[in-house]
Amino acid sequence: MKTFIQKLGKSLMGPLSIIVAAGLLLGLASTLQNPNVFGNILANVEFVNNFVSLINTLAGSLFGLLPILFCMSVAQGMSKEDKEVATFASIIGFVLFHATIRFLLQMNGITAETTSIEYLVSQGMNVLEATQQNAAYDVVMGIFTYRMSIFGGIIVGLWTAMIHNKFHTTQLPTAFSFFSGKRFVPIMMVVTIPFLALGMYFIWPLFNMVINGFGDLLASVGAFGTFIYGFLERLLIPTGLHHILNQLIRFTPIGGTAMIDGVQVSGALNIFNQLLMQANPNMDVMREATRFLTQGTHPFMVFGLPAACYAMYKTALPKNRGKIKGMLLAAALTSFFTGITEPIEFAFFFISPLLWLFHAVMAGLSFLINTLLGVCIGNAGGGLIDLVLFGVLRGPETKWIINVAIGIAYAAIYFFVFKWAILKFNIKTPGREDENDEVDNTEEVTELGASIMKALGGKENIVEIDNCISRLRLILKDTSLVDENLLKKTGSLGIIKINETNIQVVYGAKVEKAAAELKRAVKSNA
Known part of the structure; x- marks a missing residue:
């Protein structure tokens, strides 16, 4: 469970860099529009207005992609290997997941038209009730579905990673060998995702009540x-x-x-x-x-x-x-x-x-x-x-x-x-x-990757290498073999032992280099 939570937390960081960058662009566009900064000087400058409109359009599109970005990021982060296959399969799963929910909603007469505020008001609801009812649904990539936001993406991403980890090495009989291994994962997604969607069709309204309840509690x-x-x-x-x-x-x-x-x-x-x-x-x-x-x-x-x-x-x-x-x-x-x-x-x-x-x-x-x-x-x-x-x-x-x-x-x-x-x-x-x-932190380490690998107990002790914005996230066979003093000589700021096999090594801004060098060292000693 600790390993799962650690990997999930790291996976959720994937889309954030894109959103932060989009937010910075929006901040710049908002500043250009702000009369407290430039007065009315830029109000009628066509180039500035077009630039602001373009930024708003691009940012709005990115925010609309958040659910599928989280889906892809979680599928990639939670899969053990062949991550690009899992990412590809997650896109298929995401579309089919919401398409199945749309089908189930339509079977019960629930469509974009029958949940519009105008239609609900015409059926006797007041505006507040109609607005609340309408807010329960959304259109995602052109598909009418539940308003699940990033949760829909996370759920499909986790499902994809589970299917991928279970079936990406499956070998079929000779007559069907073309569909074995990596090619079998998208096929299994097509077969299994309707069952996930069917379950969420009934579960999501209850889950949504819990989420909104937490929000109301925090607001209260x-x-x-x-x-x-x-x-x-x-x-x-x-x-x-x-x-x-x-x-x-x-x-x-x-x-x-x-x-x-x-x-x-x-x-x-x-x-x-x-x-x-x-x-x-x-x-x-x-x-x-x-x-x-x-x-x-x-x-x-x-x-x-x-x-x-x-x-x-x-x-x-x-x-x-x-x-x-x-x-x-x-x-x-x-x-x-x-x-x-x-x-x-x-x-x-x-x-x-x-x-x-x-x-x-x-x-x-x-x-x-x-x-x-x-x-x-x-x-x-x-x-x-x-x-x-x-x-x-x-x-x-x-x-x-x-x-x-x-x-x-x-x-x-x-x-x-x-x-x-x-x-x-x-x-x-x-x-x-x-x-x-x-510890002499000034000691020159000429082969960073080799030094980190040695400090972690050697290549044979390293199972999986990953990193987030400031830490190496590692799965080892035995964390007791880690030499913390030797890690400090490589620039480590500290370690966190999650359990017997999971450890994090803090490198701060140098983590990308440390991860790349370590992967290179492990590969070269394969």
């Missing part, structure tokens, strides 16, 4: 709901489960729902991006969405954690400061500009539960304070780029000045709390290792 506790989210999101980082929590908040009704231009939109990030496409968005609705987005992360990502790095540098043993200066500076700048915080967090998470808890509480308070003060800064990054593009450049209505003021206070709090705690409890943050524990 008001601003405190944002504290719960911020606290849990940081607390779960070492487990990888924060990815799942984030995607649920960003793309499902748990993160809120809103009627925009007569269409129900679910998920905090979806709502924010849809509103960015409007010249004059409803700021009250936008604030409801952004309370779960980056406005709560800026104070600790842009200000707090870099200050914590400075505290760790100041409290390091004088003779070690030169060795750890570069590492801490790189980690601080990464958090400051991009919002990638794990290289810093893994420097203290496991050696000091006290600082870990402090950080989680401060994250929750950041979300809570920004919500109470009406800050309105969105997107899903969290670094300076998001703060400038979605806060500063969108004008004073975002209340970005308040966000920065909170951040400055966070910088001071993080610095003094970290410095006090490190000295008071003699926490072994980087540069404070005892002589017999000290």
Whole structure:
């Protein structure tokens, strides 16, 4: 189960880079439309208006593709090998899944026409009831179906991975050998997906009630709901489960729902991006969405954690400061500009539960304070780029000045709390290792992949290699064979042993290189 959850969390990250990039483009387009920035100078410039329309069209299309993007990403991430075959099969499965649901709905007289607001009102419903009934259905890739959003994609992706892992090596009798192996997977998808769709036809209305219930519960506790989210999101980082929590908040009704231009939109990030496409968005609705987005992360990502790095540098043993200066500076700048915080967090998470808890509480308070003060800064990054593009450049209505003021206070709090705690409890943050524990991180490793492979117990101990935005995610035969000191010499910032076979190695921004080099080393020793 731990392995499954870890892989699922990583798989859900696949579409996020595309959505974040689309969000940045929307932020730029929104800035060009904002009269608080350029006044009315650009209002009648045809090139600018055409550019904004093009960005809105492209972004809108990407958001419409979210369900199938999640489907493909989950199928690819959860399959063990021949991942391209699983991805191909997932597209077939996704289309057939919704086509089957459309068929079942039509058998019961449920179509786009009979669920339209106009038709339902004509049948005696009031507008509110008709709108709620209409919102239960959607058109996905031209197919009328349940409004399942990313859940439909995740369900089909998981089903595809299961079918793929079970049948991709199946050998049929000689007469049918052409359909064996990889070719058998899409065939099995065609055969089995109607049964999945039939089950979801009956289950989804109940499941949808549960999802909406969680969303209503989160909304019912008001601003405190944002504290719960911020606290849990940081607390779960070492487990990888924060990815799942984030995607649920960003793309499902748990993160809120809103009627925009007569269409129900679910998920905090979806709502924010849809509103960015409007010249004059409803700021009250936008604030409801952004309370779960980056406005709560800026104070600790842009200000707090870099200050914590400075505290760790100041409290390091004088003779070690030169060795750890570069590492801490790189980690601080990464958090400051991009919002990638794990290289810093893994420097203290496991050696000091006290600082870990402090950080989680401060994250929750950041979300809570920004919500109470009406800050309105969105997107899903969290670094300076998001703060400038979605806060500063969108004008004073975002209340970005308040966000920065909170951040400055966070910088001071993080610095003094970290410095006090490190000295008071003699926490072994980087540069404070005892002589017999000290690791020479400046040692030159000429063959990175070979060194990592050796530290992991050799090629024979490595079963599967994968990575996310900052960590190697590995399946080994025996995690007890891992040499943590040798891993540190390769640039590792820490390890997380999930169980006897699953381990994660934190490399921060260097993880892509580490993964590529390790795969090359394993392949060359095959």
